[in-house]
Amino acid sequence: MIALLTRDLKLAVRAGGGFGLGLAFFLIVVILVPFSVGPESVLLSRIAPGILWLGALLACLLSLDRILALDWEDGTLDLVATSPLPLEGVVAVKSLAHWITTGLPLVIAAPVFGLLLNLPAPGYVWLILSLAVGTPALSVVGTFGAALTVGLKRGGLLLSLLVLPLYVPTLIFGAELARRGAEGQATTTPLLMLAGITFGAIALLPFASALVLRINLR
Structure with missing residues (x-):
């Protein structure tokens, strides 16, 4: 499994679906928002959590088709499916590789991009926490x-x-958690809901993905 994870990380970076692409798209979204809504700092502060979460979601969406497509094209997916490795574990490793190359850089870069949108100081910790908890669900879904x-x-x-309709609950609770944290409101409910979505997706969707793959590979 470790060798498979290492291979997927290298392929993601070489194929152009790694760190740079997601971060560049995230930055473009953050830069364009002030041009579209105006430079008012109060307005930008209010909408910053939602914009940052939407940018992260769209950045994750860019590289989804590369998760399995490259292995399908070169026949690796057939070999892996017939190997002793459980297909559910293979799918989980590919989700992890996608999160490391796409989701994790967004979590790290989000505070820097928050400065461009005048995110309130109390919101940075909650923004990082919401993205750290929510982005794994984006990769698994x-x-x-x-x-x-x-x-x-x-x-x-x-x-x-x-995928976009399935992303909506994560977007809602992730942005709400970051917003409440920035405004000093109670964050327990959106945090628990976001964590529940992520843990539920991690527990169930690898089995569903493996089942679908077996059907497609027949």
Whole structure:
């Protein structure tokens, strides 16, 4: 499993779906928002948590089609499916690799981008916490969507349409957690809901993804 994780990390970076692409897209979103809503610092402070979470979500969405597509094209996915490794574990490792190359850099860079949107000082800790708790769910759900569309020609658009509705609960509670933290309000409820979504996705979706892959590989 460690060798598979190392391989996926190297492939993600070499294929252009790694650290740089997600961060660049995240930065573009953050820079364009003040141009579209105006430079008012009060308004930017109020909408900063939602904009940062939306930018992180869209940045994660960019590289979803690369999670399984490269292995499908070169036949690696067939070999892995027939190997002694459990397919559920393989899917979980690919989700982890996607999070390390896409989600983790966004978590680290989010405070810097928060400065551009005048995020209130108390909100930085909660922004990092919300992204750290919520972005793993984005990777796991995205892997499930990639398993559904693997092998389809031009499946990237279909993948986005399938995954975006599943991302909505994570977006709602993640942005709400960051907003409440920035405003000094109670954060227990959105934190528990966000953690529940993430842990539920991690516990269930690898099995669903493996089942879908077995069907697609027949």
